[in-house]
Amino acid sequence: MFKSIHHAAIICSDYPVSKHFYTEVLQLEIIAENYRADRDSFKLDLKLPKGGQIELFSFTNSPPRPSYPEALGLRHLAFCVDSVEKVRQYLLDNGIEVEPVRVDEFTDKKFTFFNDPDGLPLELYQCS
Template sequence: MFKSINHVAIICSDYDRSKHFYTTVLGLEIIAENYRKERKSYKLDLKLPEGGQIELFSFSDAPPRPSYPEALGLRHLAFNVERVEHVIEYLNSNGIQTEPIRVDEYTGRKFTFFSDPDGLPLELYEI
């Protein structure tokens, strides 16, 4: 029935800061960027490696996430990586803190978490 994930939508508090994080630091390619005047909101479409997208929205009055990361709803967004250590080194060199590496007890694969500028939990999962 489902073929793949089409997109994940993220609402940010500071559009310029989040745009920089997702494009410059994480290296995601911009597909489209639109300012929606009636909503006073940006919508930035970012290309993920296997065809999916991240839609980055800015809304000035969005409420904060109630807790990290155990709030109801989407728990986190995970990215497949070849070597967790290499990506951690890159993120740390760009001032992004990461949690200690853990090992998935079911698959034996390494993973860790870091956060976007608004505290959204992001995961690196070694494939």
């Protein structure tokens, strides 16, 4: 029935800051960028490897979403990487706070967390 996840949609509070984070720091390729005047909103489509996408939206006066302590709903987005340590160091070198690397007790795979500019939890997960 399901083949894959097509996209994850993220609403940001400061569009230029989030656009810079996702395109320059995380190096995601822009597929399309559109301004919707009727909503005073940008929609930025970003390409993920293997066909997935992130849709980055800007809306005025969006309420904050609780994240910590654990709130109901989507918990985080995880990115598959070849080396958690290398990507973690890259993020640290670019001024992004990243938690220490941990090991999943069930899979023995390395992982760690960091946040986007709005505090959305993002995970690096060792897939190789």
